[in-house]
Amino acid sequence: MPSRLEVCKVSDVGAGEVRKVETGGLTLAIYNLDGSFYATDDACTHGPGSLSEGFVEGDVIECNFHQGRFNIRTGEVVGPPCMIPVRTYPTIVEDDRVFVEIT
Numbered sequence: 583m584p585s586r587l588e589v590c591k592v593s594d595v596g597a598g599e600v601r602k603v604e605t606g607g608l609t610l611a612i613y614n615l616d617g618s619f620y621a622t623d624d625a626c627t628h629g630p631g632s633l634s635e636g637f638v639e640g641d642v643i644e645c646n647f648h649q650g651r652f653n654i655r656t657g658e659v660v661g662p663p664c665m666i667p668v669r670t671y672p673t674i675v676e677d678d679r680v681f682v683e684i685t
Contacts, residue, residue: 584672584683589621592678600643602634610671612680613654615641619673620654621682627659627666 589603595614602624603610611634613620622643624634631647638644642660644651651661657670671682 584685586674586681586683588679588681590680592619592675592680595619595680598638600634600636600638602632606684608684610682611643612673613638613643615654619675619680621671621673622652622654622657623669625668626650626664627668628664633668 587606589605589612595601595612597614597616600611600613603612609624611622611624624632626633626645626647628650629647631645633643633645636643636646641654642651643654648663650664652668653660657667659667674681
């Protein structure tokens, strides 16, 4: 059964932005795409880059380390040099708070 972790308030992540959150032993990148929230692991799968320090363009995050690109919604690689998708987590918004589900 999945567990829920509160990661931030809705107001903590502006539209088109990403924020790093450390909770429950995880380091996550939380994204706000036009009012919909998404979560991925913060670590780039290619190297030591932090996705929360990258650049959001539409629904793509570009790692600031080697410029690898991932689809924020699915975690799929959309640009080299990355080859391994980044893990995503389902999000839930309730009472102005954002939660992730951990399975």
